[in-house]
Amino acid sequence: GPQDHFEPMMAAYTRRRDLMAATFDELGVTYSLPRGAFYFWANVSGAGVPSLELCRRAVTDHGILFFPGSMYGPEGEGYIRISFLAPDDQLEEALRRFATVYRECRGS
Numbered sequence: 001g002p003q004d005h006f007e008p009m010m011a012a013y014t015r016r017r018d019l020m021a022a023t024f025d026e027l028g029v030t031y032s033l034p035r036g037a038f039y040f041w042a043n044v045s046g047a048g049v050p051s052l053e054l055c056r057r058a059v060t061d062h063g064i065l066f067f068p069g070s071m072y073g074p075e076g077e078g079y080i081r082i083s084f085l086a087p088d089d090q091l092e093e094a095l096r097r098f099a100t101v102y103r104e105c106r107g108s
Contacts, residue, residue: 013038016084016091023095027102038085041069045078047105054105055080061104062097 017034024031024042031042047054051068058064066083069076082098084091 012088013084016086016088019088019091020082020084020095023099027099029102034084039081039083042080042082043078044080044102047102049105051077051080054101057105058098058101062101064094064097064101066098 020040021031021033024040028046029042029044031040034040044051044054049057051070055066055068058066067081069079069081072081086094
């Protein structure tokens with residue numbers, strides 16, 4: 001069947017991935033750059049709170065959802081799994097909120 005829809009879709013996902021990477025870079029959050037998945041595995045240990053607490057504050061105080069690395073086992077503590085599937089405008093807003101909660105946690 002037709003394959004012409006793949007190119008614009010891949011461009012959109014690459015743009016979203018790069019936007020998330022730029023936000024993480026600005027915050028000093030390290031990560032593994034996704035090469036085939038729609039999510040980042042990001043090191044948020046610099047926030048100064050457990051990953052579950054960061055996620056709790058994010059959803060409760062800022063209305064954004066991502067998953068603590070501790071869900072994937074004890075080695076995942078200090079990491080989050082965060083998707084970039086949302087449309088561009090929603091992702092941009094979510095990343096602004098993520099930056100806010102991350103900075104708030106660092107300051108507490």
